[in-house]
Amino acid sequence: MSEPAPELVDAVAELAFAVHARLTALAARHDLSLTQMRLLGILRDREPPMLELGRHLDLTKSSVSGLVDRAARRGLVERVPGASDGRVVHVRLTDEGRTFARAVEQEAAKALSELLEPLPEPDRARLAQLAVRVTRGAT
Amino acid sequence: MSEPAPELVDAVAELAFAVHARLTALAARHDLSLTQMRLLGILRDREPPMLELGRHLDLTKSSVSGLVDRAARRGLVERVPGASDGRVVHVRLTDEGRTFARAVEQEAAKALSELLEPLPEPDRARLAQLAVRVTRGAT
């Protein structure tokens, strides 16, 4: 392992905080937590059971229950009984939730690309490329 | 404004989530929230009043009160009455808090540099450089 080079590590951490803060603020403007926003994103192309949802979000089943309760109360998602296994409950977006999720997602993309505006185009692509290489090899 | 190029934006968002998750997990191993960890980091070289702390953390004064209460209950920080202005309360690390903060900070640097390991050294420096340029121009 090579020497950490602390200020370089700091730079990456600061970028991460900036991204996180932007997304959190955006979510808050729609009365969503970042977790709720991620929930909508996950459900965009899936109808997973509660436990699987928990794996995606790294939450316990009880936390997922509460999360889905609150989203369902707002009419964004709904629970669907499993067809083959009576114990399983799938979660899916309602029509309203899908429309909403789509809008929020577009805003998020816009917010992040605004954040990246200090970089001219070729560097932006370079940053993204490096980011991909890190996350591909990540835990 | 140029076209968003969604998958590039996604890559940066994913990197941010990975960094955030690492730091959150590390903090949790010490029974800290990420906010508590940031609090310790801020106090490393400052003894700010409550309101200023709130500006650093982007929290209301009431949230800061609770945050400092909990950190103080653990013996990590202490409140110090302002000398010139009787309304002001400064916050500073205790000796124990300082030792603890130092240890956690080193672990954090190590955790992040591990995360960046998929990149060979020159690329790591490039990533950091790009990150700096984004955050320098950022909100």
Added chain:
DNA sequence: TATTGTTATACTCTATAACTATA
């Protein structure tokens, strides 16, 4: 009056443990 901070209250988020229903 204005400012700094705390307190009262409420809600989200999260976890652990106990419980229910199904397999």
Added chain:
DNA sequence: TATAGTTATAGAGTATAACAATA
């Protein structure tokens, strides 16, 4: 018995509004 999910309970984190003390 084992698994999927819910519920009861508790604590952190956050906010708004009302309050206290100081300026």
